[in-house]
Amino acid sequence: MQLSVLDQSVACVGRPQDEAIRNTVALAEHCERLGYQRFWVSEHHGLPTIVGTAPEILMAAVAVRTSRIRIGSAGVMLPHYSPFKVAEQFRVLDALAPGRIDLGVGRAPGSDHRTAMLLNPDPRSSEMFPQQVRELHAWVTGEEMPEGHAGRGIQALPRAGTAPQLWMLGSSGYGAQLAGHFGMPYSFAHFITDGEGCAEALELYRHLFKPGLIEKPHANVCVWALAADTEEEAWRLFASRERTRVDRQTGRFGPLLPPQEAEREYSAAEDAYRQGLRRKAMVGTGAQVAAKLRALAEELQVPELVVITWTWDPAAQRRSYELLAREFALQPA
Known part of the structure; x- marks a missing residue:
């Protein structure tokens, strides 16, 4: 089974936000040395918890600091942008890291409604998403636009022998249907829904798939996991993530707290939600988390899992990926 990484440049209490960006680049270098398959970064706007706002810029920094690992966006929120401009950006990225670029796209705003309107004031922009995907693919791969299209005869540069x-x-059936229709690789955000709807979306994707960008269905799942040297330490570290998830239920957003500051009094409803999180959480020693990940991959019949890990301490995050790399016998670069 292949193992990959998703990082979101999470803001942490007591640490400057720009440090989160530099930590993401350092983590990419670390995960390449450990033998991970891909390193993806996300796009969020106006959210005090996540400061990764420009994946294409962060990917460029990762590209020039790595040499083997695939680098990708998870993803570019396409309704905010011109597909032509996105194609140009990713063609430049492919020039920096030939044959290593994944261009993941999504329809979600990655922000609240007001922030989304600042990015694109057209309230119907998401309705154009399928058309945008078609145009983006054509410009990325160098296909000609159809007769009558305003972009016919225009190329996204630079051109090369490889393409993103x-x-x-x-995180729902919509993306699965579209991926199947266009014959695209598909990634389900398990960490957003805590797995709800994941099996159904994957089944929908496989059922509707017809050859297009690729010949056979290919899917992976992005899952939250945290490993430490002891189970006790892993659950201690998990307190930071747990507090953030519980607070989010009532509209409270903020940077990640250190574990020792994350505990607070919970209402009965909050505690019930918290216990549900813990039952589903992939937290423990390297061996325990690896067993849970393997079971999930087998249940969902996916050949690759993309692991996302939040910790207040960057060293604990790096250690988690080290432990999983060892359990999965990844080949160090």
Whole structure:
């Protein structure tokens, strides 16, 4: 089974936000040395918890600091942008890291409604998403636009012998249907829904798939996991993520707290939600988390899992990926 990484440049209490960006680049270098398959970064706007706002810029920094690992967006929120401009950006990225670029796209705003309107004031922009995906693929791969299209005869530069691999991202059946229709690789955001709807979306994708960008269905799942040297330490570290998830239920957003500051009094409803999180959480020693990940991959019949890990301490995050790399016998670069 292949193992990959998703990082979101999470803001942490007591640490400057720009440090989160530099930590993401350092983590990419670390995960390449450990033998991970891909390193993806996300796009969020106006959210005090996540400061990764420009994946295409962060990918460029990762590209020039790595040499083997695939680098991708998870993803570019396409309704905010011109597909032509996105194609140009990713063609430049492919020039920096030939044959290593994944262009993951999604329809979600990655922000609240007001922020989304600042990015694109057209309230119907998401309705154009399927058309945008078609145009983006054509410009990325160098296909000609159809007769009558305003972009016919225009190329996204620079051109080269390789091209970014387009991926569809989603956390519902919509993205799965579109990925199947276009014959694209598909990635389900398990960490957003805590797995709800994941099996159904994957089944929908496989059922509707017809050859297009790729010949056979190919899917992976992005899952939250945290490993430490002891189970006790892993659950201690998990307190930071747990507090953030519980607070989010009542509209409270903020940077990640250190574990020792994350505890607070919970209402009965909050505690019930918290216990549900813990039952589903992939937290423990390296061996325990690896067993849970393997079971999930087998249940969902996916050949690759993309692991996302939040910790207040960057060293604990790096250690988690080290432990999983060892359990999965990844080949160090």
